Amino acid sequence: MKISIGNLHKAFESRIRLGMMSALAVSDTLDFNSLKEMLDVTDGNLASHIKALEKEAFIEVQKSFVGKKPNTRYSITKAGKKAFEDHLNTLEQLIKSQKNG
DSSP states (O other), rough: OOOOTTOGGGGGGHHHHHHHHHHHHSSSSSEEHHHHHHHTOOOOHHHHHHHHHHTTTTTEEEEEETTEEEEEEEEOOOOHHHHHHHHHHHHHHHHHHHHHH
C-alpha cells in the first residue's frame, strides 16, 4: 500500500515546532513564557521557531500589556490547524501501513 507523504509539512520537522503546534492545538492561547517552560528552550530558540511558524501563517501573535508588563500570546490559525492535522493524519497512516505490512 502506497502512502502519499505530500501532507507532511516541512515546518513541523523540528521537535520544537511540533511541540508548539501540539500545545497550541489544544489551548486557546499560550504566552511566551508558558511555551518556553513547556518546551524547555531558550528565549532566542523559541523566538526563531515562532517566526518560522508565523511566516507560514500557522500561528498568530497577540501583543498586549498586563499592567505595565508586555504580554505576548500565541494561537494557532485555521490554516495552521488544518496543516497540522493533515501532518498528523499522514504520520498515522504511515504508522498503520507499517503495522499491517
